[in-house]
Amino acid sequence: MKEPKKCIIVDDEPAAHYVLANYIKQNPQLELVFQGYNGIEAMDYLRENKVDLMFLDINMPEISGMELLKILPIHPKTILTTAYSEFALESYDYGVIDYLLKPIYFPRFLKAIERFFSTEIIKAEPEEAAVNSISVKIDGYLIDIELDQLLYAQSFGNYVKLHTIKRTYLASITTTELEKCLPEKNFMRIHKSYIVAIDKIDDSDKDFVVIKKEKLPIGITYKRELSDRLKK
Numbered sequence: 001m002k003e004p005k006k007c008i009i010v011d012d013e014p015a016a017h018y019v020l021a022n023y024i025k026q027n028p029q030l031e032l033v034f035q036g037y038n039g040i041e042a043m044d045y046l047r048e049n050k051v052d053l054m055f056l057d058i059n060m061p062e063i064s065g066m067e068l069l070k071i072l073p074i075h076p077k078t079i080l081t082t083a084y085s086e087f088a089l090e091s092y093d094y095g096v097i098d099y100l101l102k103p104i105y106f107p108r109f110l111k112a113i114e115r116f117f118s119t120e121i122i123k124a125e126p127e128e129a130a131v132n133s134i135s136v137k138i139d140g141y142l143i144d145i146e147l148d149q150l151l152y153a154q155s156f157g158n159y160v161k162l163h164t165i166k167r168t169y170l171a172s173i174t175t176t177e178l179e180k181c182l183p184e185k186n187f188m189r190i191h192k193s194y195i196v197a198i199d200k201i202d203d204s205d206k207d208f209v210v211i212k213k214e215k216l217p218i219g220i221t222y223k224r225e226l227s228d229r230l231k232k
Contacts, residue, residue, distance in 0.1 A: 004031040005116075006050070008076075010042040010065070011057035016081060016102065020055050023109045030113070039063030043072070047180050051076040053116055058082040067142055069096075070135045073181050077119065079112050134181050136162070136171040143169065147186065151200045151211050153178055155193035163214075190226055191219040198229060 007030050009020050017035055024032045033051070036042045038060055045051075054076040058065040065082070069075055083102040097119060098112035135142045145162060154161040155175040162169040171178075179187075179195055189195045194216050196209060203210040207218055209226075218226060 002029075004029050005052035006031050006033045007053040007055065008032070008034040008036065008042070008045065008051050009055045010036045010039065010060075010068070011055070011081060012037050012060045013057070016057065016104075019104060020081070020109075023104075023106060026106075027110075027113060029117070039065070039068040039071075042068060046072065046075070054078045056080055067135075070142065071181075073134060073183075077116060079116065134178075136160075136169070136173050136178075138169050138171050143171075145169070147182070147197075150187075150197055152194060152196040152214075152216060163211075188222070188226060188229060190222045191217050201230070204230060 007024060009017055009024075009032065011017055011020070017037075021032055021035070024030045030053070034045050034049070036045060039062060042054070042056075056065045056068065056078050058080055059082060063071070065080060069078065078096050079098045079100060080096050081100045081102060081104060098115050100108060100112055132148070133144045133146050135144050137143075145164065149164040149166065151163045151165060153175065154163065156170065158172075158174060160171050160173050160175055160178050162171050175189075175193065175195060179189055182195065186199070187195055187197055190209060196211060196216065200211050201209045202212070204218075204226075206223065208215045209218060210216075
């Protein structure tokens with residue numbers, strides 16, 4: 001028998017956890033590995049763990065299910081769970097497999113699971129999906145930042161200054177969190193306080209890189225890797 005698919009539940013309602021966890025336990029092809037009660041808990045878990053399937057509620061405090069899908073550059077295959085149907089059409093823009101209306105009945109749950117396994121059989125996805133933009137919270141609103149416009153990011157306490165070609169944003173995110181959202185082939189941390197777009201570097205020496213006339217320091221632990229990458 002193949003290993004069961006790892007799945008998580010993200011929902012702020014304990015009753016929803018009880019129902020879904022019970023349904024999952026009745027399916028030996030699924031393994032419940034995490035239960036989160038808000039989007040932040042889900043983000044923290046997904047940064048460190050590989051998951052095959054996410055049961056995600058839409059209406060949650062702080063970050064809604066739709067906002068979470070928008071923030072995550074790469075997310076597990078997702079089945080949305082909600083008491084409301086108005087987001088059904090929009091949800092499929094994010095590659096959502098199915099949309100379960102609460103209260104969720106077992107036969108309908110099984111149908112969604114069969115749909116998930118059918119996508120597993122026919123999938124032909126690249127190992128890593130292309131990431132063209134990231135969504136960050138700025139002044140309480142989610143803003144999309146096009147990655148080809150991003151020059152460098154600068155740590156600013158619990159915030160990050162995002163320097164783009166046109167302007168600078170102050171985003172509610174840490175440098176470490178941002179680094180995990182950026183594609184490694186295009187961006188690199190060069191200092192504990194700076195992440196740069198490799199192709200936006202205009203000049204460099206052993207201690208600094210220059211981007212749009214701004215001199216950014218290179219931390220000693222990053223010098224060799226940066227040198228190797230600039231030679232490619």
